[in-house]
Amino acid sequence: MASKKLKRLDLVFKDEQDTEAILKKTFSRPESDIINDLISSGLKGRGGAGFPTGLKWKLTADTKGDEKYVICNADEGEPGTFKDREILSKVPHKVLAGMAVCGRVIGSRKGFIYLRGEYKFLIPDLEREIERFHQLLEKLGCGFRVEIFTGSGAYICGEESALFESMEGKRGEPRNKPPFPVTHGYNGKPTVINNVETLAHTYSIFKYGPEKFRDLGVQDSRGSKVFSVSGDTPVPGIYELEFGMTLQKFVDDFGDGDTKAVQVGGASGFCVPRKKFEKTIIGYQGKLTGESLPTGGSMMIFNSSRSMYNVLHNYLDFFVEESCGQCTPCRVGTQQLLLGIEAVKKGEKPSSYLDKLLELAESMRITAKCGLGQSVANSFASIVENFKEEMIY
Amino acid sequence: MEDVKQMVKELAGKYGHSEKGLLPILQGIVDKERYISEEAMVEVARELDISAAQVFGTATFYSFLETKPTGKYVIRVCKTISCMMKGKNDIIRELESVLRIHMGETTHDGLFSLRETNCLGQCHKGPAMLVNDTPYAELTPEKVRQILCDIRKKEFPGN
Ligand SMILES: Cc1cc2nc3c(=O)[nH]c(=O)nc-3n(C[C@H](O)[C@H](O)[C@H](O)COP(=O)(O)O)c2cc1C
Ligand code: SF4
Ligand code: FES
Numbered sequence: 001m002a003s004k005k006l007k008r009l010d011l012v013f014k015d016e017q018d019t020e021a022i023l024k025k026t027f028s029r030p031e032s033d034i035i036n037d038l039i040s041s042g043l044k045g046r047g048g049a050g051f052p053t054g055l056k057w058k059l060t061a062d063t064k065g066d067e068k069y070v071i072c073n074a075d076e077g078e079p080g081t082f083k084d085r086e087i088l089s090k091v092p093h094k095v096l097a098g099m100a101v102c103g104r105v106i107g108s109r110k111g112f113i114y115l116r117g118e119y120k121f122l123i124p125d126l127e128r129e130i131e132r133f134h135q136l137l138e139k140l141g142c143g144f145r146v147e148i149f150t151g152s153g154a155y156i157c158g159e160e161s162a163l164f165e166s167m168e169g170k171r172g173e174p175r176n177k178p179p180f181p182v183t184h185g186y187n188g189k190p191t192v193i194n195n196v197e198t199l200a201h202t203y204s205i206f207k208y209g210p211e212k213f214r215d216l217g218v219q220d221s222r223g224s225k226v227f228s229v230s231g232d233t234p235v236p237g238i239y240e241l242e243f244g245m246t247l248q249k250f251v252d253d254f255g256d257g258d259t260k261a262v263q264v265g266g267a268s269g270f271c272v273p274r275k276k277f278e279k280t281i282i283g284y285q286g287k288l289t290g291e292s293l294p295t296g297g298s299m300m301i302f303n304s305s306r307s308m309y310n311v312l313h314n315y316l317d318f319f320v321e322e323s324c325g326q327c328t329p330c331r332v333g334t335q336q337l338l339l340g341i342e343a344v345k346k347g348e349k350p351s352s353y354l355d356k357l358l359e360l361a362e363s364m365r366i367t368a369k370c371g372l373g374q375s376v377a378n379s380f381a382s383i384v385e386n387f388k389e390e391m392i393y
Numbered sequence: 394m395e396d397v398k399q400m401v402k403e404l405a406g407k408y409g410h411s412e413k414g415l416l417p418i419l420q421g422i423v424d425k426e427r428y429i430s431e432e433a434m435v436e437v438a439r440e441l442d443i444s445a446a447q448v449f450g451t452a453t454f455y456s457f458l459e460t461k462p463t464g465k466y467v468i469r470v471c472k473t474i475s476c477m478m479k480g481k482n483d484i485i486r487e488l489e490s491v492l493r494i495h496m497g498e499t500t501h502d503g504l505f506s507l508r509e510t511n512c513l514g515q516c517h518k519g520p521a522m523l524v525n526d527t528p529y530a531e532l533t534p535e536k537v538r539q540i541l542c543d544i545r546k547k548e549f550p551g552n
Contacts, residue, residue: 121526
């Protein structure tokens with residue numbers, strides 16, 4: 001049994017059935033107050049990129065447009081992440097309320113939940129919930145409506161611009177940025193796209209005010225975060241924890257006593273070896289002591305029985321398959337990295353070849369068109385550099 | 394031919410005669426026919442007044458949109474890291490041996506197709522798989538046999 005050293009929080013999953021009161025109260029406030037609350041709460045996007053949510057809503061509110069959209073990103077494809085599924089099954093009303101308030105603030109009447117195809121089994125319950133929610137909105141005189149749009153098995157569609165393309169009937173290929181969704185999103189219209197968890201957090205902020213949220217966490221990383229914990233742990237599952245813990249504290253609670261590394265943020269995140277647990281802090285990149293790591297919440301724990309070569313091989317295989325193939329650095333780069341580590345392992349290439357591969361990964365970070373290709377270097381470099389012997393022998 | 398025409402017409406009636414309806418229409422075809430034939434793609438292009446190349450491009454992009462005939466039940470086993478650590482290879486071996494097919498193939502009776510897929514969002518309960526839309530988690534070889542047996546019983550109540 002894990003010792004309970006880290007405080008478990010219950011903001012997101014607390015089953016609060018007071019949507020009507022919250023919405024009534026929030027709808028009656030000026031839009032600028034709502035935005036200011038979100039900004040001062042310090043809430044940042046929980047989908048991985050960490051953009052300040054209040055600012056995103058404000059930018060979209062400030063953009064003129066005859067039509068605007070609110071989109072909930074429920075594509076959750078990052079390996080090791082499963083918290084959005086849980087949020088949508090346990091507290092969907094919080095996510096819907098967040099969407100409706102966003103609609104009010106930015107001037108949108110239409111919301112979509114982009115649900116990954118792997119979660120189609122959630123649809124019947126979710127539709128019932130949406131139906132109930134629409135009745136409530138009607139009662140409150142609000143014309144906002146939500147629809148589910150289902151994906152079809154493509155990790156890249158979690159990237160916001162690829163998601164819009166997908167909804168427009170195209171291949172899920174990311175667009176150039178700028179322009180950003182706040183001015184040119186779905187249908188080329190101003191769009192707020194937020195992660196499931198981000199929207200669920202807005203509910204707590206509307207309900208309790210920004211202070212309670214702000215009091216949690218650390219500078220630059222406010223509030224609680226829902227973590228998906230898997231791998232070599234006696235207690236895999238979903239946990240809501242405060243931002244700002246060291247990885248050591250996390251491992252003390254969730255490891256199996258033999259943890260050699262933790263992958264923070266999924267295949268596109270970073271691998272942290274044991275010797276760096278103490279000075280690694282879980283939060284968004286900011287002015288924290290030591291290294292801090294942003295995370296969509298995926299925490300994969302590896303004990304000393306695991307081959308980090310196999311881990312990296314699995315990630316690269318994932319990227320090769322999920323690259324949309326649109327730009328050369330990523331399409332060719334992911335394949336070359338995979339072939340490259342295989343060649344070194346088999347002794348067909350000298351170990352110095354790993355340095356060439358590291359250069360390739362770094363150049364992908366600069367030249368790839370979207371976050372997928374850009375972040376391959378995160379796991380590649382952090383695994384190769386920290387576990388070089390395992391790559392060779 | 395008429396059947397395909399009729400099906401596409403109905404789906405377009407439901408999801409709209411524009412590009413925005415394309416993905417839901419293609420998903421609807423897979424739900425009904427298990428895969429999207431070339432004939433169906435051409436029909437969708439005609440119905441939405443877009444190029445067949447666009448329909449083909451979209452249809453082939455998404456891993457869940459099958460464009461070749463598949464079994465009535467598509468089994469997708471997660472091969473991503475957390476499930477790999479929890480023994481997805483044993484699960485695949487069991488499936489292959491019970492179904493007597495290899496990964497990627499379809500059984501002779503057309504009942505099952507076997508695929509690998511990436512993370513299903515069930516990592517804390519690996520190994521995991523999807524059978525059509527239904528997820529199964531914390532799999533063991535015994536559990537896999539039971540799941541296949543239950544499906545067969547449902548399909549052939551007599552046996
Ligand atoms: C390859 C890739 C995949 C992504 N997948 C997801 C996803 O599944 N869910 C998600 O919320 N954001 C995902 N994102 C981030 C989105 O592009 C976007 O930043 C996010 O939905 C914004 O919401 P937030 O500000 O609330 O985090 C992904 C980004 C990239 C580059
Ligand atoms: S970086 Fe990869 S996923 Fe992104 S646009 Fe380029 S090929 Fe597609
Ligand atoms: S790794 Fe298999 S479900 Fe996530």
